[in-house]
Amino acid sequence: MTGPLEPPPRALDPAHGRHLLLQMLRVRRLEEKCVELYSAAKIRGFLHVYIGEEAVAAGVLESLEPEDAILATYREHGHALLRGVPAGAILAEMYGHVEGCCRGRGGSMHLFDAATRFYGGNAIVAGGLPLAVGMALADKMSGRSRATVCFFGEGAVAEGEFHESLNLAALWQLPVLFCCENNLYAMGTALGRSESQTDMALKAASYEIAAWAVDGMDVLAVEDAARRAVEAVRAGGGPHFLELRTYRFRAHSMFDPERYRDKAEVAQWLERDPITLLRATMEAAGQLSAQEWDQLQAEADAEVSAAVEFAEAGTLEPVEDLTRFVYSERSAP
Amino acid sequence: MKSSYREALRAGIRDAMIRDERVFLMGEDVGAYGGSFAVSLGLLEEFGPERIRDTPLSESGFVGAGIGAALGGMRPIVEIMTVNFSLLALDQIVNNAASLLHMSGGQFNVPIVIRMTTGAGRQLGAQHSHSLEGWFAHIPGLRILAPATLADARGMVWPALQDPDPVLIFEHGSLYNVTGELDDDAGPVDIDTAAVRRPGADITLITYGGTLPAVLDAAGQLAAEGIDAEVLDLRTLRPLDEASILASVRRTHRAVVVDEGWRSGSISAEISARITENAFYDLDAPVGRVCSAEVPIPYSKHMELAALPSVDRIITASRQAVSAGG
Ligand SMILES: Cc1ncc(C[n+]2csc(CCOP(=O)(O)OP(=O)(O)O)c2C)c(N)n1
Ligand SMILES: [Mg+2]
Numbered sequence: 298m299t300g301p302l303e304p305p306p307r308a309l310d311p312a313h314g315r316h317l318l319l320q321m322l323r324v325r326r327l328e329e330k331c332v333e334l335y336s337a338a339k340i341r342g343f344l345h346v347y348i349g350e351e352a353v354a355a356g357v358l359e360s361l362e363p364e365d366a367i368l369a370t371y372r373e374h375g376h377a378l379l380r381g382v383p384a385g386a387i388l389a390e391m392y393g394h395v396e397g398c399c400r401g402r403g404g405s406m407h408l409f410d411a412a413t414r415f416y417g418g419n420a421i422v423a424g425g426l427p428l429a430v431g432m433a434l435a436d437k438m439s440g441r442s443r444a445t446v447c448f449f450g451e452g453a454v455a456e457g458e459f460h461e462s463l464n465l466a467a468l469w470q471l472p473v474l475f476c477c478e479n480n481l482y483a484m485g486t487a488l489g490r491s492e493s494q495t496d497m498a499l500k501a502a503s504y505e506i507a508a509w510a511v512d513g514m515d516v517l518a519v520e521d522a523a524r525r526a527v528e529a530v531r532a533g534g535g536p537h538f539l540e541l542r543t544y545r546f547r548a549h550s551m552f553d554p555e556r557y558r559d560k561a562e563v564a565q566w567l568e569r570d571p572i573t574l575l576r577a578t579m580e581a582a583g584q585l586s587a588q589e590w591d592q593l594q595a596e597a598d599a600e601v602s603a604a605v606e607f608a609e610a611g612t613l614e615p616v617e618d619l620t621r622f623v624y625s626e627r628s629a630p
Numbered sequence: 631m632k633s634s635y636r637e638a639l640r641a642g643i644r645d646a647m648i649r650d651e652r653v654f655l656m657g658e659d660v661g662a663y664g665g666s667f668a669v670s671l672g673l674l675e676e677f678g679p680e681r682i683r684d685t686p687l688s689e690s691g692f693v694g695a696g697i698g699a700a701l702g703g704m705r706p707i708v709e710i711m712t713v714n715f716s717l718l719a720l721d722q723i724v725n726n727a728a729s730l731l732h733m734s735g736g737q738f739n740v741p742i743v744i745r746m747t748t749g750a751g752r753q754l755g756a757q758h759s760h761s762l763e764g765w766f767a768h769i770p771g772l773r774i775l776a777p778a779t780l781a782d783a784r785g786m787v788w789p790a791l792q793d794p795d796p797v798l799i800f801e802h803g804s805l806y807n808v809t810g811e812l813d814d815d816a817g818p819v820d821i822d823t824a825a826v827r828r829p830g831a832d833i834t835l836i837t838y839g840g841t842l843p844a845v846l847d848a849a850g851q852l853a854a855e856g857i858d859a860e861v862l863d864l865r866t867l868r869p870l871d872e873a874s875i876l877a878s879v880r881r882t883h884r885a886v887v888v889d890e891g892w893r894s895g896s897i898s899a900e901i902s903a904r905i906t907e908n909a910f911y912d913l914d915a916p917v918g919r920v921c922s923a924e925v926p927i928p929y930s931k932h933m934e935l936a937a938l939p940s941v942d943r944i945i946t947a948s949r950q951a952v953s954a955g956g
Contacts (some may be wrong), residue, residue, distance in 0.1 A: 342753035342929060343831035393753075393930030404755045404929030420757040421714070422687050455686030456718070483687055485663025557662045616936045620925045 308365060311584040312536070315593060317359065317516050318585075321351040322597040324375035327384055330601050331374065331391065331405075334542045335551050339608075341368035342392040342404050343420075345372040347386045347419065349546035352571035353478050354379050354448070356519025360527045365478070366414040366432050368425035370446040371406035372478075373418050376448060382410045384600050385607030394611025398519045399615055402622065422483075423449060423456035426475070430462045433471035433536075444530045446474045451540075452483025454500065455491055463504040466536035474523070474530050475501065475538040478513070485557035525587030546611065635805045638780045639669050639745075642787035643707060645817075647677055650705055653791060655693060656683035666711045667806050675903030693719035693744065697727045697796075700742040705791050706926055710746040713762050713800065727796040728771030739794045743787065743846040747888055749802040749840045750938055756926035759934075761890040763800040763839070764897030767867040773797040775821055776839035778805070780812045782865060785819030786950040793821075802840025802890075821866055824874040826930035830860035833884040833948055836875060836901055838864040841888050841939055848944035857952050867897055875901060876909050884951045890941050893921035915954035918947040 328346040330579045331547050335344045347354065350372075358379045361367070369376040377387055382398055390397025391405050398410050399418075407418040416432070419425040429447035436443055454477065466473050481488050488495050501508035507529065511522045519541060526537040544566040548555050579585035633641070646653045653789060655670060655677075661684040664671040674682040685692040696708035710716045716723070723744070730738045750759035767774045773793055777783045783801070790797040827842065828849050837845045842863055849859040862878050864871065879885045885905055889898040902917040923937040 341931065342755060343758070347855070386898050391927075401930035402756075402928045406751065406757070407929070420755065421718075424757075451631045455688045455691075457688070457690055459719075484666065485659045486684055487662075487685070488686060490662070554664070556664055576632050599887065611669070613932055616932060619923055619928070619933055619936050 309579070309582070309584065311579065314579050314584055315493045315589060317520070318358070318572065318575055318579070319593045319596060320355040320379055321516060321575070322593055323384075324337060324351045324354065324378055326597040326601045327374060327378055327387070327604070330388075330430060330605060332547070332551075334388075334391070334605070341393070342406070343371065343549045344405050345549065346547050347372050347375040347545075348564065350478060350480060350513065350543045351375060351472070351477070351568065352516035352519050353513045353541045353543055356516045357446065357448075357476055357523040358519045360523035363445065364414070364443045365380075365446045365527070366416055366443070367448070368416045368429050368445070368577060370422075370425065370450060371418070371420045372450070373408055374449070376407070377408040377410065377415055377418070379417050380410070382415060384604035386410075388604045391612045392608045392611055393613070394608060395614040396607070396611040398600075403590055423453035423458035425449060426453065426458050426462035429473050429475075430466050430471060432474035433466065434469065436472055437469070442472070442531050442533075444472050444474055445526050446476060446502065446527070448476045448478055450483060451477055451479040451481070451488055451497060452486070453492070454497060460527035463501060463506060463536070467504045467506050470533075472530045472533070472535045474526050474596055475506075475536065477538065477540045478543060479540050480543050480560065482549070484547070484549045484553070487557065497540040498538065501532075501540070506536050506538050507534070508538035508540065510540040510542060513541035514571045516571055520597065537623040544585065631812055631814050632809060633780055634807060634809045635780055635783045635801075636667065636669055636807070636813055638783035638816075639787070639801065640671070640673070642784045643670065644664050644673065644676070645679060646707070646788050646791055647673070649788065650791070652703065653707060653811065654681040654683060654704065655707045655709060656685055656696065658685055658687060658711050660684060665709070667803070669806070670709070670842055689715050689718035690722055694722040694726065696742050696744070697740055699724055699754050701730075701738060702739045705741060707743045707745060707787070707791070707842040710744060712758065712803075713746045713748040714758050714760050716744075716746055716762070723766075723772070723796070723798075724769055728769050731771065731795065737938070740781065740796050741791070743790045744796065744797040744800060745801065746890060747803045748800040749804060750922070750927045750934060751804045751840070753929055753931055753934055755929040759921065759927035763798075763867055764891040766798055767897050767900075769868075770869060771795065773821070775799045776865065777801065778839050778863050778865070780808070780810050782815055782819055784812060784816045786821055788818040789821045800839060804840050807821035808843070822871065824865055824871040825863045826860060826878065827863045828859065829863040830858040830882065832858045832882055833886065833951055834860045834862055834878040834882045835886050835944065836862045836864065837888040837890060838889075843940065844901050844941050845888050845944055848941045848948065849915060851941070851945055852948055857948060859948060870901070870904065872904055872908070875904065879905055879909050880912045883912055883914040885913075886933055886944070886947045886951055888944055890919045890922055890939055892924050893919060894924060896921060915951040918951045920944050920947050
């Protein structure tokens with residue numbers, strides 16, 4: 298099965314709609330703050346923000362249970378946040394502080410959190426796909442009915458790992474959901490310049506995997522597709538694949554002069570801002586008052602402010618600990 | 631003329647493209663993006679998309695294709711964005727590029743040049759901070775270059791292309807913005823010998839690539855305390871210019887090897903072994919080493935700095951060698 302899903306029923310519960318708006322706003326505000334903190338040299342290294350793509354993480358993560366596992370890329374702040382990693386621990390990580398979710402060892406591209414089964418943060422394109430397959434294999438071999446969800450960019454589709462992973466997952470009928478965040482660019486390389494076949498769902502379908510293309514700017518469509526896919530995965534229906542069609546509004550990273558796309562294209566996509574879209578839908582349906590919108594914004598802002606305060610107050614790990622965590626610290630026999 | 635390391639590399643690539651129409655550059659984002667480290671900026675406009683060829687994210691595929699193109703008579707320069715991603719192409723580099731000549735009983739040589747960024751120091755975390763050039767230098771069949779100066783950045787590409795066998799060029803990420811004077815007539819350089827960057831009588835500091843500036847800095851500070859250090863820039867990690875290493879150590883009787891790679895099983899270990907095998911009785915002190923701590927490079931700045939060779943650690947190791955023994 299491939300191609301677009303039937304559109305979701307549009308009877309939106311207003312409370313749920315506001316919740317989704319808030320989720321996207323939380324990511325947006327956190328990312329905007331990250332950019333600001335990077336310019337202020339509080340955050341270093343590479344920084345990749347998710348601005349424009351919030352509906353993807355918000356919709357997919359909405360469909361998951363705590364026992365499910367998530368793997369993501371270096372553009373993963375939003376996924377971590379919406380999975381439940383505290384914003385303070387995320388920012389502190391980027392500050393290189395020991396209060397960060399990885400003690401400052403990982404940084405922006407390597408957020409991990411065992412408590413929420415968030416398995417990173419991977420800075421090697423397609424590096425997470427085989428891991429997701431293996432985690433799903435472990436679940437299947439252990440008779441557990443839970444899902445492993447793996448996010449990756451459309452650039453990853455060119456890597457051998459992508460093809461090897463999809464084949465293994467289909468061959469062994471593993472409970473894994475592949476989420477391809479198709480934002481049309483891999484750094485400066487437009488999809489059409491890197492793939493002979495640009496229909497990602499079709500590629501996945503060629504491995505006998507149920508694959509659907511979804512409007513990644515419509516959080517309701519994403520949530521609906523993800524719910525159906527995760528349900529099927531959990532029920533033993535084998536791997537599923539979502540191509541989430543989205544766009545990154547900002548540069549690839551803080552070092553990208555964006556020579557490869559023109560402003561008009563970006564402007565066109567800005568009109569499909571996932572937050573603006575849902576907000577407009579809800580306002581048109583009388584489901585969102587100006588006051589409620591302000592409240593949502595205030596809530597997101599407050600969370601980010603508190604997170605900055607937490608990160609600012611953080612401390613450095615003692616240098617004597619440098620060589621810890623290279624091997625496991627076994628307790629004495 | 632004033633030049634940056636990045637511009638010097640570009641001049642070398644440009645020169646090769648003009649000299650030989652079989653030469654082409656391919657890799658991720660070398661064209662429309664302008665090169666992930668802007669080395670190839672402007673080359674697409676000059677040479678067109680056939681010869682400045684953007685590739686998908688398929689390291690194993692396009693490195694292997696480069697090897698195939700070399701077999702087919704082209705002279706490819708393949709850019710791998712960073713050494714970290716060369717791990718996805720390791721099979722092609724080791725099992726094909728390095729082995730074909732031998733396996734075919736001398737029939738098929740592979741005249742490919744593979745360039746990549748290497749090294750840490752920019753808070754990029756464990757997966758983006760490898761220094762694996764010493765590891766590649768373990769492989770028979772490969773030639774490994776590490777330009778540390780503008781002249782070498784400018785001049786190594788052409789002789790690398792003239793080599794009938796695969797050559798890997800490692801460009802340390804911290805060097806791209808280094809600027810200085812480059813001779814107007816700067817051209818190809820030799821890629822066989824190490825270079826004395828600072829003559830000295832008391833100790834030989836052996837290094838290459840990204841750590842050369844720190845070693846020169848350390849040598850300057852050591853001079854102020856009366857230690858006259860010779861700085862030897864290896865330039866080529868395989869084959870090692872053993873003669874230059876031994877000649878220097880026989881003069882100074884002391885050596886410290888500075889290498890951003892990890893210490894265990896490293897190029898620094900190899901150099902130390904060669905010295906003790908061949909010049910043991912000329913030594914007045916054990917060969918010292920300053921390497922990276924044996925840990926995946928951490929993100930936080932203070933931890934990353936603590937993990938990497940530093941001017942202070944080079945000075946300490948040098949003092950130790952000078953005060954030891956006769
Ligand atoms: C194996 C590998 N090759 C190259 C890179 C450098 N790189 C980092 S992100 C990126 C673009 C990836 O694009 P895509 O998968 O579409 O994800 P997006 O950044 O668009 O979210 C590249 C080339 C890398 N990290 N890993
Ligand atoms: Mg992309």
